[in-house]
Amino acid sequence: EIVLRQSPGTLSLSPGERATLSCRASQSVSSGYLAWYQQKPGQAPRLLIYGASSRAAGIPDRFSGSGSGTDFTLTISRLEPEDFAVFYCHQYGSSPYTFGQGTKLEIK
């Protein structure tokens, strides 16, 4: 099973700042099958990034993903008030599919 570790656990930033979230895998994620989701309280997760770097439909271009192998990054270039939430990485390259433990992005 591929274990995904996200860092930091909590990130405190202000609107307009840049956010960088990390996801490290215990073994290589095949073919870059790595996704990022945003989840707000009481809501289902929303797909942001798939294939490590492709934005899902309707996702603003301030969200970007990068990385390969075992190290992946989600970057939010300029935080908007609605961006504050919990973010999860997810590998779907090998079963069992796994998620990271999440990074909480909170308003400073």
Place this chain on the structure above:
Amino acid sequence: EVQLVESGGGLVQPGGSLRLSCTASGFTFSYYWLHWVRQAPGKGLVWVSLINSDGSSPSYADSVKGRFTISRDNAENTLYLHMNSLRAEDTAVYYCARGRRAYTIQDAFDIWGQGTMVTVS
């Protein structure tokens, strides 16, 4: 509108059974792989099970293997999760989710239901 709607959650005693349903609309249900993902209160996301487009190839997380059964009725656009021998640690919100591309095994989950709460106590 493309959507998934779960139902069937509730309170059940340890050792009991429950069947969750996930009804789809707005897309050709039979083309897509589907998943169940759960989230215990205050915790992260955990993948539970998947089923391929024609229902012939289910797969399960080790934690539920032998207790849960995933199935689908493509004529009724409905996904199911039959849960037996329930334990306290199965308490969670259960989400159904769709693989992003038709007929594709490995893909991110682009459509999620709103979730249904299962409490084992």
